[in-house]
Amino acid sequence: MQIDHKEEFRPKIVAFCCNWCSYAGADLAGSSRLSYPADVKIIRVPCSCRVNPMFLLRAFERGADGVILCGCHPGDCHYSTGNYYTRRRMTLLFSLLEFIGIEKERVRVEWVSAAEGAKFSETMNDFVKTVGSLGRNIRLGDLRCRN
């Protein structure tokens, strides 16, 4: 078997961003031309609390190498308390991932406000680096979905 060293590993990253803060933060990163790797693909949701932990597991199953969930800062949620629910649910998910032996660094929760374009870009750069160093997600991937 030949290993092609030239092809660099590019992780697949799914980012869930809440409509009011983080998605706007991502837009600001864009309009400020603050680049981050193209591996990050954003899905817009009304609130971080719309994100079912099952969506994250689904992403892993389908071959994602990392999933990041961004919401408003605690106390700033457009829906008052949505991100508090997110925080609790994701804490549970982290325990689950740990329990089943998945590096919990593959999942991250970050609070990014609409004014934090720079933070969004930095966060994504850092997350891609982290996930890149962890390598391909093999354990959770559904073999039938491998391409």
Added chain:
Amino acid sequence: MQRIGVFVCHCGSNIAATVDVKQLVAYVKSEPGVVYANDYPYMCSEAGQAMIAEAIQNERLSGIVVCSCSPRMHEATFRKCAAGAGLNPYMVEIANIREQCSWIHKDMETATQKALVLARAAIAKVNLSTPLQEGESPVTKRALVIGGGIAGIQTALDIAEAGYEVDIVERTPSIGGRMAQLDKTFPTLDCSACILTPKMVEAAAHEKITLYTYSEVEKVSGFVGDFTVDIRKKARSVDADKCTGCGACQEKCPSKKAPDAFNRGLKMRSAIYTPFAQAVPNVPVIDRETCIHFQTGKCGLCAKVCQAQAIDYTQEDAIITRKYGAIVAATGFDMIKLDHYDEYAYSQSPDVITSLELERLMNAAGPTGGHLERLSDHRQPKEIVFIQCVGSRCADDRGKSYCSKICCMYTAKHAMLIREKYPDTKVTVFYIDVRTPGKNFDEFYRRAVEEYHVDYIKGQVGKVAPQPDGRLLVQGVDLLDARQLQIEADLVVLAAAIEPSEGVRPLAGMLTAGIDTNDFLTEAHPKLRPVESATAGIFLSGTCQGPKDIPETVSQAGAAAVKVIGLLAKDRLRTNPCTAMPDVLACNGCSACANVCPYGAITYEEKEVAAPGGRETRRVAVVNSALCQGCGACTVACPSGAMDLQGFSNRQIIAEVDAICR
């Protein structure tokens, strides 16, 4: 199967310089459901929109994807364009290939590959989209204000001036609230009654305002634009239409042993009473607990002296049911009880008083006619100690964790007024911090120190001990000089913390309005929506939301009124169609969704649903789409997956995930 059209925008060169738009068009044509794809230099331009509209009609498109800038920029534009062409606006999806692609990537190959993924995710989502209809609900053009203090009066006046009907419900026999009890107001030292009573009269006389005094809100149902409220009008035992307010009944009433709440219990009042001379309405009520007639069946003196024959012992509570479009909570504050502060000897000595009691003692209409005196021996105090932060900024359960905000200013006012009127009085203030943010506030406090020589001592009082000679030994500390002080005081005034009025918690429950651990009603957003409750149609005015002084209360009252007017000005409310939607077949009525809903939008109903082997009647969730704001918290909380969010359904999001990971 959907018939999807994909429209790729060049955005001049903003997108086209980095993303190969032609390749993108060619690629999306092979995606499932796509029957049409094209590109254009400026999709948001009139010509671009015409191209979309034409394609929708010619190709009989059932959904479109626009690959362009952020949906925060032009989603509304393209939705409107689609609606114009006869396509449901919620069948439009935007793939953000500018802010989140072309602008952050330099390499054309990378950017184009990412744009393909973003486009196919949007296509996957539209494949599962369903047309959504914006709901409509009617607006009852009448507002209810709960609480008749300065906040409620100001809100009601502002709403009424805009031409809408307003009802004020006030629990006590008169409007006026706390402000009516005050003597002077900071920082201008104008008399409180002089600026308040004209407003009370104006509210009472306003043709658009109806006062329900001695009344309470008993039940609230409905939602924004369409609330139904039951108001309990307590029996006054006096016919308000006949009463002339002459006051003869109060004068003649032989029962004078009820503590006068308006005077903070510093005085006794008659069983038939108006709380104060300028009461609005100037109609007394009979306190049935202390009235001899109601207790023993005898007396009846008030009925005898009343020339207008207004006394009506048979009157009963009445329930008034009314519809409102908006409700404003203006329930105000009270001072905390000082039962747990034994060290200040509040319950041991009549000469240890709260600041609100001092207001009454200094008020010309108060129990002493405005003469400052000790309640124990009626001597004029020569040495007065003020203690700040009594129960404010306390981490323990004796007090409140917050700063009551108004005490620093009113204490400076009291100290100054006392030094002005009785220059031979020594006034000492023990403080932790002096907090005077506000226009002309710090100057006011400095005047108390510099002109009136009020002695401000940084430090607290450890104990107040009543002495055999009737004086009070105050033991405090001067932290800056690091010495303990013993002061022989004649009068000690406690700046007790303020707390929301009693009964606000059950009221919040009725209104489904948010409330914090301190019982203050919670605003929808601490910075950007400070006068609205998170529950649509419920607004906050004054100290029910947090400690405030009069200027701030009046500003907030006006702000709340504007929000109400904005709501009432609409004939019908359009509701966001992206709301939660339960699948009754999967719902088992467990309440998990209602528990996380910040808006109280979810209720339960017994419904007949299909079940294995026939039909059954079961408790299932019902979402009120007028209240639901579409956050989606319930969709995740639902253990059976019965709850879904329209416009962001589980299937749609999963399809996006799959499309991205493909």
Added chain:
Amino acid sequence: MTKSEYAAARIEEISSTNPYRCMKCGKCSASCPTFSEMDIKPHQFVSYVLHDDVETLAASKSLWKCLGCFACVERCPRDVKPGRIIDAARQLVLRQRGNSYLSADEISKMEADLPPQLLVSAFRRW
């Protein structure tokens, strides 16, 4: 007017300061080079005047430890001038001593560890 009230009034007069203006920010103590040598600290001077307790102030070590650099006077945001207050207190003490306010060997007898700058400043001012 009691004796102590009179003394306090004299201090205000000599120093031409208004101690009521003080808002207790501590800028004076923060600026003082001999802070650690003093028993009553510069920010406390005003309160002794306000509480008519010049006697304690006059008996304090601080009276002789102040260098008279006037950093506190320069930097006071309320124009209270604690340096002038302590100066005034010193002057009151010295005036009570009669014609010859101060002689060099007297100073050295008062405190063994006085900094030499003090001698200079003491003589410079009277």
